[in-house]
Amino acid sequence: MDNQNSSYDANSWAAVFDGGGKCSWDKAPILVIVGPTASGKTGLAIDVALELAKNEHECEIISADSRAIYKGMDIGTAKPTPEEMRGVPHWGIDLVEPNDRFTVVDFVEYARAKIAEIRARGHFPIIAGGTGLYVDALVYDYHFNDVVKKTYSDREVMSDEYLVVGIDWERDVLRGRLLQRAYKLFEQPIEEETLRMVEEYGWDSQAMKSDIYPICWGMMRGNISREEAVKLNAVDDWHLAKRQLTWFKRNKNIVWMPLIGAKERIINFYLGR
Numbered sequence: 001m002d003n004q005n006s007s008y009d010a011n012s013w014a015a016v017f018d019g020g021g022k023c024s025w026d027k028a029p030i031l032v033i034v035g036p037t038a039s040g041k042t043g044l045a046i047d048v049a050l051e052l053a054k055n056e057h058e059c060e061i062i063s064a065d066s067r068a069i070y071k072g073m074d075i076g077t078a079k080p081t082p083e084e085m086r087g088v089p090h091w092g093i094d095l096v097e098p099n100d101r102f103t104v105v106d107f108v109e110y111a112r113a114k115i116a117e118i119r120a121r122g123h124f125p126i127i128a129g130g131t132g133l134y135v136d137a138l139v140y141d142y143h144f145n146d147v148v149k150k151t152y153s154d155r156e157v158m159s160d161e162y163l164v165v166g167i168d169w170e171r172d173v174l175r176g177r178l179l180q181r182a183y184k185l186f187e188q189p190i191e192e193e194t195l196r197m198v199e200e201y202g203w204d205s206q207a208m209k210s211d212i213y214p215i216c217w218g219m220m221r222g223n224i225s226r227e228e229a230v231k232l233n234a235v236d237d238w239h240l241a242k243r244q245l246t247w248f249k250r251n252k253n254i255v256w257m258p259l260i261g262a263k264e265r266i267i268n269f270y271l272g273r
Contacts, residue, residue, distance in 0.1 A: 064129025
């Protein structure tokens with residue numbers, strides 16, 4: 001995905017970052033890391049947080065993932081485990097039951113409150129996730145009335161509080177990462193998680209009707225083999241990744257870059273190196 005440098009908002013942090021500029025810590029924009037599923041967003045956010053902590057800048061991460069909000073859906077939504085979090089506080093995970101309603105308005109209110117709390121502690125907020133509507137509603141400061149906007153194409157100028165970095169992969173490489181992740185997912189007790197979720201929530205919950213659970217349920221009932229389930233999951237995630245990329249490409253203020261080298265570039269920007 002090519003950057004369109006000339007299209008960045010004037011004086012935006014995207015233009016500064018992409019142009020090799022630096023920032024002073026007292027004016028540092030909130031870092032937002034986006035990209036398709038399996039692109040490495042969460043791992044990068046954790047790596048950046050730990051590196052900044054070495055320089056006495058404690059960080060906390062807010063998830064912008066519309067699936068990670070659901071309690072109990074751990075393996076199926078690829079939530080980071082406590083071991084993977086490596087001591088970095090995470091927010092935006094396990095907020096509601098799968099049969100509860102949680103809207104983009106709820107997310108924006110939650111995220112703004114958490115940003116304020118994190119800053120009050122003297123820490124630095126990092127936002128990471130692949131739900132484009134969540135991200136845009138926050139960084140473009142959408143104002144919602146009683147009815148959510150019918151269209152989200154009317155983006156204006158992005159808030160200067162944020163720097164948004166997108167993780168870019170060649171399509172074939174990303175598909176390989178998705179398949180590899182699908183195999184790892186089915187090495188975990190996904191059947192137990194699926195059975196527990198089905199018994200507790202059934203299939204009426206919208207949260208249960210997408211992603212891995214219907215595929216795993218079909219495997220458990222003998223309708224498909226494990227190998228077929230793995231491949232179906234990878235295909236579903238590929239379709240999700242394409243939708244995410246289509247959404248994010250509409251945002252002209254995302255700086256796209258490969259995962260390799262991203263941590264060093266981000267750290268140098270924030271530490272003024």
